[in-house]
Amino acid sequence: MSAFPELDQFLERHPDTRHVDVFLNDLNGVERGKRIERAALHHLYSEGIPLPGSMFALDVRGGTIQESGLGFDEGDADRPCMPLPGSLVPVSWQSGGIAQVQVAMFEADGRPFFADPRHVLTRVLDRFHRLNLTPVVALEYEFYFIDCGRLEGGMPQPPRLPLAGRREFRTQINSMTDLNEFSQVLSRIDEVARLQGLPSTSALAEYGPGQFEVNLEHRPDALRACDEAMRFKRVVRSVSREQGWDATFLPKPYRDMAGSGLHIHISVLDAAGQNIFACPDPAAIHDDAPHHGIESSALRHAIGGTLHSLADGMAICAPGPNSYRRFRAEAYVPLTPSWSINNRGTAVRIPLSDATNRRIEHRLAGADANPYLVVAWALAGIHYGIAEQLEPAAPIRGNAYRKIGEKLPLHWASAIQRFEHSEFAAAYLGRPFRDHYAKVKQGELDQFNSYVTPHEMQWYLGAI
16 A cells, blocks of 8 residues: 555556546646556656646647746746645546546645646635635536537537437527437536536526536535536536537627626635524515625625625636627626625625525636636635625615626726736735736737737728
């Protein structure tokens, strides 16, 4: 037996494993890494595997943003990456005895590498631990199944329905018929996810054709919740290809269809394991009740802090150009830093639940956002509100899109600029990470804006 019982148990249970995919997720959530042989696993667990720090300076296409300083300025230096607990799992969608393991990046002296989003989340969690508080986190993903064949210009199209045989372009929320049509692939996703220790609590058909929402199980370990979210996205995409389709977490793959979000549900436990947000249902209390009907001061302060942080974190929650296509009126996507009780039009929502399960739903992020960073940002707002005892303004009631108020930064450039100058980001995520993230995103924006698109030619070429 070695000093790594988790590794020993895996090797004993999976004697046919021949190779292991070692990966981490970059700032955009893209998987980066290498494949190693089974015999190299003990070295991985004892010494780690070297990967370049520039993996956290890549744009979404894999090009290094040299302004970050992690490219040629430091010779594209390697850093050791160590396995994450519980992440060594079989890969059943590939033949030939393949497994996978997630890693995190460190400096050679063992310090966390500042640009790894997982360490950014750890930094925020440390603030809660110093208060003897434990966040409980659940992630809720929306995504589309799409056809592997693309339309002109690479545009996606819905897959043919497995039973009906036609392409469906209608919108139909919570359709049981759609669930039946996609039952085989959804069941396969659930099967593979459970083999990897990723139990989901529910799946439902969303508005768009081939669009689904899956809720991952809540965890009193935010790092584990995000580790599992990354593995879940890998499962969805890989199983979809196994079934002859593709899947995308792009927030707005279709102009006239619903967008895909990443919603974060958060409660907080005290040292005795009690939910500090617990309180009677505020929706059942009269509008003019004190403190908006929320008896838990911790919950009110958490809402106040979350609202305070929303605008500065737009570049985290909406990290790319397509992210901003999602923000439209009456599309169940927030346009202002607002909150509500059981109203899906706001950025912060208190869902219907019993008192002990009272929680905050953070609804700003798109499905393309890095979950480590979104959860870190949501928790930073909650911590700030509790520490500063912030009280929120009145909740939104009725149609949230008819309320006049401060707008969130709804353009990629303005969101990056706001984040770049955010003292809140510097305080909670670390100034080096704030500056680094802003440089990488600005570099990606500059590259994106340098392209001339067919759409602008159609609009302007003949008219100007």
